Amino acid sequence: MRCPICKKEVxxxxxxxxxxxxxCRLIDLGNWATEKYVISTPLRSTDFLEEDERGPERPEGPEE
Known part of the structure; x- marks a missing residue:
């Protein structure tokens, strides 16, 4: 495996x-702290539920 920061073998x-x-660990932490890294999709309250509590998966979009 390679280090995500410097790409050396780990x-x-x-x-x-x-x-x-x-x-490298501290550089990564600093990147999160200074918002160089972001989560690409907004979080929903259901994202924090266990898989069995979520119920069946539904596609995103308007309800019919």
């Missing part, structure tokens, strides 16, 4: 996994 037993180092 050992699976590395305690900073999936990052190669604390430095």
């Amino acid at each position: 050992a699976f037993d590395n305690p900073e996994m999936p990052f190669c180092s604390e430095r």
